[in-house]
Amino acid sequence: MPRVEFTRNLARQTTAPPCQVEGETVAQALEAVFARHPALRSYVMDDQQAVRKHVVVFVDGTAILDRQHLSDAVRPDSEIFVMQALSGG
């Protein structure tokens, strides 16, 4: 199962532990995480359900291309990192 990990700065604000979830796309994987930790959603996604402007999602070291629908594919052994973008400060 893909592993999802969040920048440690997020843990200061809300519950954001690393976890392993089912999913073939970034959207599916993150939805699985948000199902476990609903408060985390609004910190990663904006109110129109796109990735927040100053948040970056990496899959196996590469930033995802589809920030609107998060359709980028993930493999069973993929590592997904949700990080702060330097554009945010």
Added chain:
Amino acid sequence: MSTKFYLGTRKGLIQVERLERGWEITRTSFLGVSVPMLLPDARDGRLIAAVEHGHYGGKLHASSDDGLTWQEIAVPVFPARADDEPEIICPMSQKPIPQSLEKIWALEAGGPDEPGVLWCGTVPGALFKSTDGGASWKIVEGLWNRAERKEWFGGGMDWPGIHSVCVDPRDSQHVTLAISCGGVWATHDGGVSWELLGKGLVAEFMPPSEQENLNIQDAHRIACCAAHPNHLWLQHHNGIFRSTDAAHTWERVTTANPSDFGFAVAVHPQDPLTAWFVPGTQDDRRLPVDAALCVMRTRDGGQTFEPLRTGLPQHHAYHLVYRHCLEVSRDGRTLAFGSTTGSVWISEDSGDTWQRLSADLPPVYCVRFA
């Protein structure tokens, strides 16, 4: 005398109290995170804070123990735009205005007869209402669906924003708000329907044919007198205006001394003839006139103004005071204001004299008395 106020700053919430030995900072919350707006709700004693993370967006938190502990509550959510719904293009920048929360710019409590009602103004310009103390929010469609919204544009920000919401103490269904840049609006039915007001306002930043267009006026801040709510003061981009008929018509005040440019205005809660401003050099410089800071007060409805300088720096003082950063307390004598340069001053004598709380704070975004 009022003995407590709160500062929303670029780096957190700061609580200030009057102790026996004087005014002191007694608590901080959300350190490191921007706090653009606060609401101490007198109805239930809760303190509500808008918290704006640089990376993770805007949130709302509430405290029932004066900031000791906080619970995250719901945040306004913009409606999704339908695929066949055209984007609204900013008439100035010609860029699409995002339909997504960027900033919480106004938070006000409903009347004492409607517990749980909260109003929230945002950037981009929208008004939200909660009827359950912030557990949920609904966009106020009566304003959102007005065709005039397409003409609003940003003043000081990229997008238009609602920064002032005045709930009539006599009638909670009567709410007046102001938009930069989108004029002054009022509802008499709790937000169902809205009327564009503001006859007499003049926007000199527009071509002559558009200067009296009510829908593009840049009201920097409006404030009403609690005891006489038909009396409002307005710090406009192009001067100071006063209304005595609940914002329907405005009279320009031309006697300001030393300047009629600024952002903030505070009105005496009992005396509608008394108001305070923090004047600056218009408009491209936005500094205290001659780099000497003063608060400007009128006590006669704007016939005369007096600059109040005692205790304020008079040499090389480059403090700008944003629109939510000057407050008068309910006693009408205690005032506080904070600057973009991290200074906060307090007066206990209606502004005659000032003392500086600190010169070392983050940029101040709002000041609210408990």
